[in-house]
Amino acid sequence: MVMAVSRLTGRSKRTRARENGSAGATEFEGCARLGKRTKRLVKVLRVGDIAVIDHEDIDRVSSEDLCATGVRCVLNVSQSSTGRYPNVGPLVLAEAGVHLVDLPGQPLFDELTDGERITVRSGVVIRDGKALFEGEIQELDAIRHAHDRQRLKLGEALEAFAENTMSHIRDERDLLAGRLDLPEFDTRFRDRPCLIVVRGVDHQKDLRILRPYVRDQHPVLMAVDGGADAILEQGLEPDMIVGDMDSASDAALRSGAELVVHAYPDGRAPGRDRLDRLELPYKVVPAPATSEDVAMLVAAEKGAELIVMVGSHFNLMEFLDKNRKGMSSTFLTRLRVGEILVDAKGVSRLYRPSPGGGPIAILALAALATLIVIVLASDNLGDFLDLLWLKIQILLGLE
Numbered sequence: 548m549v550m551a552v553s554r555l556t557g558r559s560k561r562t563r564a565r566e567n568g569s570a571g572a573t574e575f576e577g578c579a580r581l582g583k584r585t586k587r588l589v590k591v592l593r594v595g596d597i598a599v600i601d602h603e604d605i606d607r608v609s610s611e612d613l614c615a616t617g618v619r620c621v622l623n624v625s626q627s628s629t630g631r632y633p634n635v636g637p638l639v640l641a642e643a644g645v646h647l648v649d650l651p652g653q654p655l656f657d658e659l660t661d662g663e664r665i666t667v668r669s670g671v672v673i674r675d676g677k678a679l680f681e682g683e684i685q686e687l688d689a690i691r692h693a694h695d696r697q698r699l700k701l702g703e704a705l706e707a708f709a710e711n712t713m714s715h716i717r718d719e720r721d722l723l724a725g726r727l728d729l730p731e732f733d734t735r736f737r738d739r740p741c742l743i744v745v746r747g748v749d750h751q752k753d754l755r756i757l758r759p760y761v762r763d764q765h766p767v768l769m770a771v772d773g774g775a776d777a778i779l780e781q782g783l784e785p786d787m788i789v790g791d792m793d794s795a796s797d798a799a800l801r802s803g804a805e806l807v808v809h810a811y812p813d814g815r816a817p818g819r820d821r822l823d824r825l826e827l828p829y830k831v832v833p834a835p836a837t838s839e840d841v842a843m844l845v846a847a848e849k850g851a852e853l854i855v856m857v858g859s860h861f862n863l864m865e866f867l868d869k870n871r872k873g874m875s876s877t878f879l880t881r882l883r884v885g886e887i888l889v890d891a892k893g894v895s896r897l898y899r900p901s902p903g904g905g906p907i908a909i910l911a912l913a914a915l916a917t918l919i920v921i922v923l924a925s926d927n928l929g930d931f932l933d934l935l936w937l938k939i940q941i942l943l944g945l946e
Contacts, residue, residue: 573646573684575620575667579659585609586746586773586794592616597667599655601625605636608747613640620646620667624655627685633697641687648672650682727844730830734787734805736849740766743842743856744774744785746794750858753891754781757857766855769846771838774858775799789845790838792818800827807831807845809838840880847884854884857891 575597582588583601586609592598594617602609603625613621627637627649640647648670655672658679659665666673672680742761744754754777761768761783770778772790776799779785785804788795792808800806800822806829810816814833822829834841839859846854881888 573669575646576664577620578662579622579665581656581659581661583656584793586612589613589616590796592618594618597622597665599624599659601656602627602636604629604631604634605640607635607639610636610639614643614645618645620648622648622650622655622667622672622682624650624653626651628690628693628697630693630697633694635694637685637690638687638694641685641690647685648682649685650680653680653682655680727832727834727848729832729845729848732787732805732807732830732845732849734767734769736767736846736851738850738852740764740853740855741769741846741851742766743769743771743839743846743854743859744777745771745839745842745856745858746773746777747858750774751777751780753857754778757855757891760855766853767846767851769842770795770799770804771842775802775804777858787845789832789842790818791816792821797825800825805830807841809834809841811835836880843880843884843888847887852887854888855891856888859890 577595577597580596581599589612598621670684770785773794775795787805789807808818810833
């Protein structure tokens with residue numbers, strides 16, 4: 548706390564004037580909601596809350612999730628953009644009107660209690676009228692200029708990604724060669740299409756577009772962690788959920804889907820404890836990769852004829868935006884799975900859904916209604932139909 552106060556002693560007169568409530572200061576008051584994992588925090592955020600996160604290089608998916616909660620102020624104890632690559636998360640937040648303040652290294656998680664009311668005035672965090680910390684406001688114009696500069700350094704990020712990819716090739720040669728020890732699953736993949744849903748870019752939009760495909764082709768619905776809730780939100784039910792079970796809701800885990808816990812190669816499985824507490828049966832797959840990789844490899848090894856990815860990463864910027872070293876493994880897994888892997892956007896553009904039974908039934912009813920109106924409006928046609936019906940009765944021996 549002494550360190551926090553000392554950081555404020557050198558503030559300019561202009562900053563102190565803002566704290567005293569001078570005109571022009573941007574002020575937010577609400578309950579502080581603390582979460583070091585953004586994807587979990589967004590589940591409890593409400594309109595009017597002040598989100599306190601620890602998220603270096605905020606990615607697009609996390610920023611869109613934050614915007615969807617309706618929060619107007621976000622405090623980040625890490626750098627929202629380190630300059631490592633042109634991440635779009637801060638830009639998405641700023642363009643949505645969210646007040647983003649960076650406080651790298653500040654102990655907000657130690658000083659604040661989840662749910663207590665605080666005030667954020669410009670870049671200053673205030674509790675009970677006392678200024679605690681001051682951070683740097685992420686202004687929209689500054690974010691745009693920084694983003695443009697970072698795009699010029701994309702080659703450096705690509706070089707680092709390539710080096711990490713080579714490291715995965717050396718460390719995970721067994722995985723890439725297809726030698727993956729898989730248990731027997733209840734879910735049948737052989738000669739069926741498989742739709743894998745990952746919580747990622749536009750995953751909800753793509754899943755809505757693919758509803759006709761799901762209706763007509765009846766693919767295996769496979770979710771990676773939080774993707775299970777996206778499937779349920781569309782009125783569908785997942786057949787299998789793969790992952791460390793940290794972002795799927797209890798309702799999703801209890802939906803009846805087959806549960807597959809992704810474990811580390813040494814046998815440690817963080818998701819096992821949660822499923823044990825819920826008393827749910829599960830199977831374990833140890834693999835040195837991401838849960839997304841495991842889902843693709845399970846589908847491919849078990850004989851799926853086509854794998855359609857929803858919310859996954861298909862270009863360099865999306866791989867970098869995920870901001871995890873393991874994404875190099877995902878890149879290699881795609882090479883391993885090969886030509887049976889397609890993106891949801893490609894399927895939605897190429898697949899032409901059948902009209903289904905509903906439109907055909909409506910058309911038939913409309914034709915029948917039209918015929919009835921014509922018969923009722925025409926005396927001659929009515930006599931003709933009466934005569935036709937009489938002849939049918941004679942032929943059938945009903946008269």
